[in-house]
Amino acid sequence: DADVTQTPRNRITKTGKRIMLECSQTKGHDRMYWYRQDPGLGLRLIYYSFDVKDINKGEISDGYSVSRQAQAKFSLSLESAIPNQTALYFCATSPWGTGTDEQFFGPGTRLTVL
Amino acid sequence: AQSVAQPEDQVNVAEGNPLTVKCTYSVSGNPYLFWYVQYPNRGLQFLLKYITGDNLVKGSYGFEAEFNKSQTSFHLKKPSALVSDSALYFCAVRDGGTYKYIFGTGTRLKVLA
Numbered sequence: 001d002a003d004v005t006q007t008p009r010n011r012i013t014k015t016g017k018r019i020m021l022e023c024s025q026t027k028g029h030d031r032m033y034w035y036r037q038d039p040g041l042g043l044r045l046i047y048y049s050f051d052v053k054d055i056n057k058g059e060i061s062d063g064y065s066v067s068r069q070a071q072a073k074f075s076l077s078l079e080s081a082i083p084n085q086t087a088l089y090f091c092a093t094s095p096w097g098t099g100t101d102e103q104f105f106g107p108g109t110r111l112t113v114l
Numbered sequence: 115a116q117s118v119a120q121p122e123d124q125v126n127v128a129e130g131n132p133l134t135v136k137c138t139y140s141v142s143g144n145p146y147l148f149w150y151v152q153y154p155n156r157g158l159q160f161l162l163k164y165i166t167g168d169n170l171v172k173g174s175y176g177f178e179a180e181f182n183k184s185q186t187s188f189h190l191k192k193p194s195a196l197v198s199d200s201a202l203y204f205c206a207v208r209d210g211g212t213y214k215y216i217f218g219t220g221t222r223l224k225v226l227a
Contacts, residue, residue: 004157031213040123042204042219043158050213058214090157094213101146101165101208103215105157 003027006091006106014114019078021109023091030096032074033103034058034066036087043090049074050096081113116141118207120218127195128226135190135221137205146208147188148215149179153201161203164188175199195225 004025013019023032031050035043035058045058047066055068063085067075078085088110092103117140127133139145146165150158162173169181179190190203205218 033215035217040219042120043217045214045216048214056212092158102148102160102163103150103158105150105159107155107157 004091004093004104004106006089006109008109009107010110012112012114013081015080015082017081017113019081019111021076021078021089021091021111023074023076023106025072025091025093025104025106027093027095027104028071029093029104030071031094032068033092033094034064034074034076035090035092036060036085037090037108038087046076046089078111078113081111083113086111086113116207116209116216118205118216118218120203120205120221122221123219124222124224126224126226129197130194133190133192133195133199133223133225135203135205135223137188137190137218138186139188139205139207140186141207141210143210145181145186145188146210147179147181148206148208149173149177149188149190150204150206150217151175151201152204152220158204161190195223197225197227199223200225 033048034046049055049068065077091106094103119138148163149161164181172178
């Protein structure tokens with residue numbers, strides 16, 4: 001089955017550093033999403049994109065930025081990392097216009113900010 | 115605003131017994147509802163969805179969910195639990211206008227042998 005891949009899988013960094021998390025997909029889906037998962041809080045949407053020129057903020061976009069370099073690539077950046085951005089980050093994709101609404105998730109990136 | 119509530123942080127059930135994981139929602143318009151499962155160190159996997167049609171939806175791994183419009187609920191069920199069903203389960207609703215997905219806080223299911 002086609003994959004959603006995320007790199008790196010684990011990252012430890014220091015406060016104030018710039019970090020980029022990358023997501024690639026071979027599913028050919030137009031829609032891509034970035035979430036963070038925190039214990040007890042579930043998944044919260046950071047940014048989402050419906051095509052290369054369409055990028056939207058989610059509920060917790062402060063401190064984050066994204067880039068949709070191509071249909072298949074969607075990167076998340078932390079310009080100046082802070083400890084409360086320590087979390088598990090997931091990329092997800094979904095198709096458009098097929099009636100198939102479910103999302104397909106990558107394996108996640110565990111980020112620790114010291 | 116759309117929202118999803120999973121009132122139980124954890125559900126324990128004996129292997130072979132039926133299981134229920136609860137979810138209630140609040141939406142404007144027609145609900146698009148989903149269940150996902152997360153195994154340790156893995157991303158979320160789709161289980162099933164309700165868009166329209168029959169209130170009882172069947173999904174992967176023997177799971178099913180019952181959509182109840184009057185109670186605004188979408189509970190996940192399985193007639194006979196397996197130890198391998200132990201995982202974190204998320205209910206989600208899709209905003210029909212923006213295509214954003216709102217997730218609940220998750221329920222950890224523990225099936226005891």
